[in-house]
Amino acid sequence: xxxxxxxxxxxxxxxxxxxxxxxxxxxxxxxxxxxxxxxxxxxxxxxxxxxxxxxxxxxxxxxxxxxxxxxxxxxxxxxxxxxxxxxxxxxxxxxxxxxxxxxxxxxxxxxxxxxxxxxxxxxxxxxxxxxxxxxxxxxxxxxxxxxxxxxxxxxxxxxxxxxxxxxxxxxxxxxxxxxxxxxxxxxxxxxxxxxxxxxxxxxxxxxxxxxxxxxxxxxxxxxxxxxxxxxxxxxxxxxxxxxxxxxxxxxxxxxxxxxxxxxxxxxxxxxxxxxxxxxxxxxxxxxxxxxxxxxxxxxxxxxxxxxxxxxxxxxxxxxxxxxxxxxxxxxxxxxxxxxxxxxxxxxxxxxxxxxxxxxxxxxxxxxxxxxxxxxxxxxxxxxxxxxxxxxxxxxxxxxxxxxxxxxxxxxxxxxxxxxxxxxxxxxxxxxxxxxxxxxxxxxxxxxxxxxxxxxxxxxxxxxxxxxxxxxxxxxxxxxxxxxxxxxxxxxxxxxxxxxxxxxxxxxxxxxxxxxxxxxxxxxxxxxxxxxx
Amino acid sequence: xxxxxxxxxxxxxxxxxxxxxxxxxxxxxxxxxxxxxxxxxxxxxxxxxxxxxxxxxxxxxxxxxxxxxxxxxxxxxxxxxxxxxxxxxxxxxxxxxxxxxxxxxxxxxxxxxxxxxxxxxxxxxxxxxxxxxxxxxxxxxxxxxxxxxxxxxxxxxxxxxxxxxxxxxxxxxxxxxxxxxxxxxxxxxxxxxxxxxxxxxxxxxxxxxxxxxxxxxxxxxxxxxxxxxxxxxxxxxxxxxxxxxxxxxxxxxxxxxxxxxxxxxxxxxxxxxxxxxxxxxxxxxxxxxxxxxxxxxxxxxxxxxxxxxxxxxxxxxxxxxxxxx
Numbered sequence: 001x002x003x004x005x006x007x008x009x010x011x012x013x014x015x016x017x018x019x020x021x022x023x024x025x026x027x028x029x030x031x032x033x034x035x036x037x038x039x040x041x042x043x044x045x046x047x048x049x050x051x052x053x054x055x056x057x058x059x060x061x062x063x064x065x066x067x068x069x070x071x072x073x074x075x076x077x078x079x080x081x082x083x084x085x086x087x088x089x090x091x092x093x094x095x096x097x098x099x100x101x102x103x104x105x106x107x108x109x110x111x112x113x114x115x116x117x118x119x120x121x122x123x124x125x126x127x128x129x130x131x132x133x134x135x136x137x138x139x140x141x142x143x144x145x146x147x148x149x150x151x152x153x154x155x156x157x158x159x160x161x162x163x164x165x166x167x168x169x170x171x172x173x174x175x176x177x178x179x180x181x182x183x184x185x186x187x188x189x190x191x192x193x194x195x196x197x198x199x200x201x202x203x204x205x206x207x208x209x210x211x212x213x214x215x216x217x218x219x220x221x222x223x224x225x226x227x228x229x230x231x232x233x234x235x236x237x238x239x240x241x242x243x244x245x246x247x248x249x250x251x252x253x254x255x256x257x258x259x260x261x262x263x264x265x266x267x268x269x270x271x272x273x274x275x276x277x278x279x280x281x282x283x284x285x286x287x288x289x290x291x292x293x294x295x296x297x298x299x300x301x302x303x304x305x306x307x308x309x310x311x312x313x314x315x316x317x318x319x320x321x322x323x324x325x326x327x328x329x330x331x332x333x334x335x336x337x338x339x340x341x342x343x344x345x346x347x348x349x350x351x352x353x354x355x356x357x358x359x360x361x362x363x364x365x366x367x368x369x370x371x372x373x374x375x376x377x378x379x380x381x382x383x384x385x386x387x388x389x390x391x392x393x394x395x396x397x398x399x400x401x402x403x404x405x406x407x408x409x410x411x412x413x414x415x416x417x418x419x420x421x422x423x424x425x426x427x428x429x430x431x432x433x434x435x436x437x438x439x440x441x442x443x444x445x446x447x448x449x450x451x452x453x454x455x456x457x458x459x460x461x462x463x464x465x466x467x468x469x470x471x472x473x474x475x476x477x478x479x480x481x482x483x484x485x486x487x488x489x490x491x492x493x494x495x496x497x498x499x500x501x502x503x504x505x506x507x508x509x510x511x512x513x514x515x516x517x518x519x520x521x522x523x524x525x526x527x528x529x530x531x532x
Numbered sequence: 533x534x535x536x537x538x539x540x541x542x543x544x545x546x547x548x549x550x551x552x553x554x555x556x557x558x559x560x561x562x563x564x565x566x567x568x569x570x571x572x573x574x575x576x577x578x579x580x581x582x583x584x585x586x587x588x589x590x591x592x593x594x595x596x597x598x599x600x601x602x603x604x605x606x607x608x609x610x611x612x613x614x615x616x617x618x619x620x621x622x623x624x625x626x627x628x629x630x631x632x633x634x635x636x637x638x639x640x641x642x643x644x645x646x647x648x649x650x651x652x653x654x655x656x657x658x659x660x661x662x663x664x665x666x667x668x669x670x671x672x673x674x675x676x677x678x679x680x681x682x683x684x685x686x687x688x689x690x691x692x693x694x695x696x697x698x699x700x701x702x703x704x705x706x707x708x709x710x711x712x713x714x715x716x717x718x719x720x721x722x723x724x725x726x727x728x729x730x731x732x733x734x735x736x737x738x739x740x741x742x743x744x745x746x747x748x749x750x751x752x753x754x755x756x757x758x759x760x761x762x763x764x765x766x767x768x769x770x771x772x773x774x775x776x777x778x779x780x781x782x783x784x785x786x787x788x789x790x791x792x793x794x795x796x797x798x799x800x801x802x803x804x805x806x807x808x809x810x811x812x813x814x815x816x817x818x819x820x821x822x823x824x825x826x827x828x829x830x831x832x833x834x835x836x837x838x839x840x841x842x843x844x845x846x847x848x849x850x851x852x853x854x855x856x857x
Contacts, residue, residue, distance in 0.1 A: 059670075353642040354671045422734055425807055432792060472694075480738060
């Protein structure tokens with residue numbers, strides 16, 4: 001037990017010093033000291049509750065994915081039937097109950113219809129996305145499979161995460177974190193941000209831009225009552241559009257979506273002096289836009305953003321060249337936000353903020369200062385108690401404690417873990433509990449001495465007999481640490497990380513290191529009696 | 533040099549003589565805590581209740597205009613806000629509950645949060661937003677479920693570990709000690725109506741790990757003594773074990789206490805509840821280690837045979853040497 005060959009001593013010191021040195025860059029940065037640029041610089045990350053910043057949890061409205069897929073399928077089916085030769089006539093189209101159902105005017109067309117639709121039912125993957133049923137030989141019912149919907153939600157979330165990342169990158173903040181979480185959620189963490197409301201607007205804006213023809217046949221009384229004519233739907237005007245509280249009916253199909261954009265810039269219209277967003281279509285979008293405007297000169301079309309009508313101007317002339325201008329009730333900021341959102345692409349599914357945590361940078365700095373002060377006083381109290389109680393053995397425990405704190409910090413820096421506010425409490429608990437092992441060992445040595453064992457035998461028995469309880473006690477701590485880690489969101493996870501790494505380092509320093517110290521002293525001094 | 537001895541040598545307190553009154557006291561504490569939770573309820577923070585909490589500093593005022601804030605935020609129509617001083621006299625925390633019927637509109641909570649902050653800054657331009665937590669009803673519900681699952685899982689796992697390492701009686705004793713420590717800590721939050729948040733659950737999970745440390749030391753010694761003194765009557769043996777380990781129990785709890793107390797006094801305000809929970813839980817855990825851990829074993833009928841059900845190779849050699857085999 002007390003035999004430490006040179007190689008063992010050297011490797012223990014190597015591990016201890018290597019892990020402790022890793023803590024130095026973090027300590028230097030807390031103390032405000034410069035760290036030589038030539039040296040590696042592993043740092044303990046500070047959580048948002050210490051560094052300041054915003055944490056957002058975004059949740060997608062999964063139902064919208066379902067509805068949108070159904071709409072897309074309807075449009076596809078209509079196009080396919082119209083494009084068939086001879087044309088297949090259909091009627092009584094409905095998208096209720098998550099199913100697309102329609103009637104063939106001529107039952108004899110069923111096989112041709114089936115032949116056209118079936119290839120369109122298959123997506124990019126092998127997942128079976130739609131089921132096709134024929135009812136009474138004439139009605140076709142297309143229903144979405146769960147696997148298909150899940151696949152679509154999954155794809156939508158992947159691209160939504162990408163879109164959110166692009167938008168936040170445009171803010172130019174340092175090291176934002178954007179991670180998909182679970183099936184329908186995205187976690188966004190932006191350190192040091194000053195404007196959480198702006199951030200929420202940016203990531204919360206779906207930016208689904210649509211251009212749709214206004215349904216001129218709709219009766220104003222019906223529109224006001226919210227009753228849409230067949231083939232049309234009703235959208236409200238956006239607040240501040242000059243027609244607040246009013247609504248307008250637009251043709252459901254045949255419009256253009258904003259996904260064919262190559263650029264969007266905020267600007268000011270030189271004639272009206274209003275804030276506008278200038279958009280540029282790609283080749284395909286430009287062609288579609290030109291076709292729509294050419295075929296409908298003199299008629300109004302609605303510019304719809306996230307299901308609200310921004311404006312409904314008349315098409316004065318065909319718009320060629322793929323450029324257009326959105327004029328609404330914009331401030332310079334909101335025009336810029338919209339431009340960023342449009343540039344980075346629309347969110348394939350609307351996102352809502354379901355949790356927000358924002359901490360100002362001053363508060364975080366204050367927490368660190370107070371935490372460090374408390375940690376210093378606490379450590380000092382523990383050290384005084386240990387030395388007055390165990391003398392020389394208390395000094396060994398103190399040295400072990402100092403290395404424990406350094407190694408804990410060093411390993412956190414090495415592993416890229418995050419120190420959070422509860423993590424500070426974790427540090428203090430670790431300091432208070434790390435000497436537990438030494439207490440158990442030293443009390444046992446006392447006891448064995450009192451029973452009359454010789455010094456070396458008492459120390460050996462002390463380490464041997466105490467290690468069983470030390471092991472059991474620390475393992476229960478690890479169990480609760482794992483439960484903590486599994487339970488917690490960010491700050492609580494930070495607490496768990498400190499506790500679990502602290503348990504590992506404290507067993508190493510409290511048991512192994514002190515045993516090396518004690519063994520070295522016993523070998524050199526060969527005392528007949530010890531004060532403990 | 534004379535070293536400090538908190539527990540004198542040869543201390544021999546007859547803890548087990550008092551096992552019935554202390555057991556009754558523990559039962560009273562447990563049921564009292566449950567009653568307090570049932571009657572008072574817990575003062576759930578936004579983590580568990582949903583809604584939003586804003587913390588602000590009024591930079592140019594010696595004290596925050598608490599009464600006026602109450603009126604201002606109350607006038608927004610989201611119900612009566614909870615406005616309290618937080619940290620310094622010019623710092624406040626303002627809590628607004630989630631209005632009824634917004635469980636299914638996840639965006640409602642953040643919208644209210646933005647409105648509250650904007651309203652206050654408009655009236656008091658020197659107000660600085662220090663932080664805000666906004667939690668929708670759905671997420672709060674998930675936190676509640678997760679907290680309950682995590683607490684139960686941690687308690688069961690720790691008790692199961694003790695069962696595997698010792699005997700079933702020790703596992704059951706550990707489970708009782710855990711229920712005791714967790715109940716009393718939660719009860720304290722029901723009585724004081726301190727805010728019950730995610731951090732407090734984290735503290736309780738930490739207590740589940742640490743409050744048993746002392747219990748384990750006592751159990752380990754009981755096991756050792758059961759093997760060593762096979763003829764000793766159980767109450768006497770348990771008293772001996774508790775007394776032999778008393779210095780350890782007191783010292784390990786004490787080192788953690790003196791490390792935590794400065795954090796309670798000088799640490800960040802936002803950690804106060806969490807550190808208070810850990811400190812109290814630890815105190816309760818020490819008490820249950822000394823008074824309950826042993827007593828329960830008597831009632832569950834632990835004997836020295838619990839650890840030597842079959843004779844070991846060493847025992848057989850012993851017997852042979854004594855000519856009994």
